[in-house]
Amino acid sequence: MALAFSISPASDVPIFRQIVQQIHRAVALGQVRVGEQLPAVRTLAEMLVINPNTVARSYQELIRDGVLESRSGRGVFVTEKRQVFSGEERLRRLQHAAERLCHEAMLLDSGLPEIREILEKKWKEIQRETRGVETKEEKKKK
Amino acid sequence: MNPAPVIEIDHLTKYYGKREIIRDLSLKVPPGSIYGFLGRNGMGKTTTIRILLGLEDPTRGSSTVFGEDSRKLSPETRARIGYLPEGHHVYGWMTVRECGRFQASFFPKWNQDIFETVITHFRLTDKMKTGHLSRGQRAGLCLALTLAPEPELLVLDDPALGLDPVARRSLLQSMLYVTRRPDRTILFSSHLLSDVERVADRIVVLDGGVLRADCTVETFRERLRHYVLKFRDTPPPTPEMPGLLESFRTDNEIALTVANPDAETEASLAGLHPESVNPVEMTLEDAFVSYVGERGEKSFFIKEQTRK
Numbered sequence: 001m002a003l004a005f006s007i008s009p010a011s012d013v014p015i016f017r018q019i020v021q022q023i024h025r026a027v028a029l030g031q032v033r034v035g036e037q038l039p040a041v042r043t044l045a046e047m048l049v050i051n052p053n054t055v056a057r058s059y060q061e062l063i064r065d066g067v068l069e070s071r072s073g074r075g076v077f078v079t080e081k082r083q084v085f086s087g088e089e090r091l092r093r094l095q096h097a098a099e100r101l102c103h104e105a106m107l108l109d110s111g112l113p114e115i116r117e118i119l120e121k122k123w124k125e126i127q128r129e130t131r132g133v134e135t136k137e138e139k140k141k142k
Numbered sequence: 143m144n145p146a147p148v149i150e151i152d153h154l155t156k157y158y159g160k161r162e163i164i165r166d167l168s169l170k171v172p173p174g175s176i177y178g179f180l181g182r183n184g185m186g187k188t189t190t191i192r193i194l195l196g197l198e199d200p201t202r203g204s205s206t207v208f209g210e211d212s213r214k215l216s217p218e219t220r221a222r223i224g225y226l227p228e229g230h231h232v233y234g235w236m237t238v239r240e241c242g243r244f245q246a247s248f249f250p251k252w253n254q255d256i257f258e259t260v261i262t263h264f265r266l267t268d269k270m271k272t273g274h275l276s277r278g279q280r281a282g283l284c285l286a287l288t289l290a291p292e293p294e295l296l297v298l299d300d301p302a303l304g305l306d307p308v309a310r311r312s313l314l315q316s317m318l319y320v321t322r323r324p325d326r327t328i329l330f331s332s333h334l335l336s337d338v339e340r341v342a343d344r345i346v347v348l349d350g351g352v353l354r355a356d357c358t359v360e361t362f363r364e365r366l367r368h369y370v371l372k373f374r375d376t377p378p379p380t381p382e383m384p385g386l387l388e389s390f391r392t393d394n395e396i397a398l399t400v401a402n403p404d405a406e407t408e409a410s411l412a413g414l415h416p417e418s419v420n421p422v423e424m425t426l427e428d429a430f431v432s433y434v435g436e437r438g439e440k441s442f443f444i445k446e447q448t449r450k
């Protein structure tokens with residue numbers, strides 16, 4: 001499995017959220033695929049040298065977000081993508097991500113045209129990597 | 143029903159002469175948890191640990207370990223406790239192997255496999271003279287001596303002091319390894335908050351001999367909030383508000399750190415009519431520093447909120 005974590009405890013992002021974000025990303029990028037099993041809580045905790053309860057909490061959050069599912073007695077698996085966020089929450093998350101991108105771009109003296117160009121290029125690149133997993137948005141267009 | 147606590151401290155107070163070291167400390171540590179014991183130097187951590195293990199008498203109050211009064215711990219109960227004192231003391235004239243054999247003679251249970259595993263982990267060999275070991279190696283030896291009797295309760299007093307990052311990581315690994323078994327409990331004091339954040343289930347903050355937090359790391363971080371208020375012009379005077387720990391002012395900003403913020407806090411911030419209010423997440427270290435720092439008021443206590 002192509003899951004590589006990096007945990008930094010001194011960050012302003014809590015450890016459990018770092019794990020959540022990294023699994024989200026790995027799933028989005030197709031580094032782990034639907035149906036694939038994630039390491040057991042204990043295993044991952046020992047691998048990352050962190051408290052197992054922290055890992056358990058991350059998994060719980062990802063299960064709630066619909067990224068993972070727990071199959072009783074067998075472990076935790078990546079699920080078929082489904083949208084579990086309400087319209088409002090979904091929009092809030094998107095806006096938050098956009099805000100971060102804009103701040104970063106301003107800091108680097110970039111402008112809207114460049115951001116747009118890079119965004120489009122990156123989007124296509126990731127689409128290719130994940131072998132064209134279609135989003136709802138795109139299905140609608142068709 | 144909750145399982146009986148491994149450690150129970152009840153209204154403990156300790157004076158050295160006229161100096162108060164611990165004031166009215168009460169704490170319960172349930173089995174199966176890793177407790178991080180935090181506080182600045184001289185705030186009563188080591189004294190609390192020593193009283194807990196019966197090495198010192200309390201002035202008032204009491205404590206029990208495995209249900210036995212700390213002042214009268216039986217040898218059987220002591221054998222269930224692994225204590226790593228501050229400073230990693232060893233007899234310098236012994237070899238590593240001799241240290242192991244010496245220590246083993248005091249314990250009914252001695253797991254030589256554990257001893258050797260930890261020794262190897264810290265790259266020690268049997269024949270090394272302990273007087274010539276580095277700080278990290280000595281820490282490894284002490285840890286091996288403490289873990290080999292398979293104690294149910296581990297009390298580690300600043301075990302990471304003076305360790306390099308690799309040795310520290312090994313120490314944390316050992317701690318997690320020990321608590322694989324659900325009946326194993328660890329209480330460790332530390333100043334390395336990133337280590338605490340990695341392995342602790344809960345933290346206890348002692349400040350000036352007073353218990354000021356007993357909660358999870360997450361709760362501690364969530365209950366301390368940093369706000370940045372932006373203003374068009376010079377900001378109004380910094381408001382008085384309950385829980386205010388720190389505030390900084392610049393030409394058009396006020397930055398505040400508040401303990402236990404609630405709707406009232408947010409309302410009084412909004413009442414200043416800033417252009418924007420940004421809550422900023424804090425690192426555990428920042429949160430800790432503003433909580434026990436010089437400037438903060440000392441009247442807040444952080445504990446788990448009861449969920450409604």
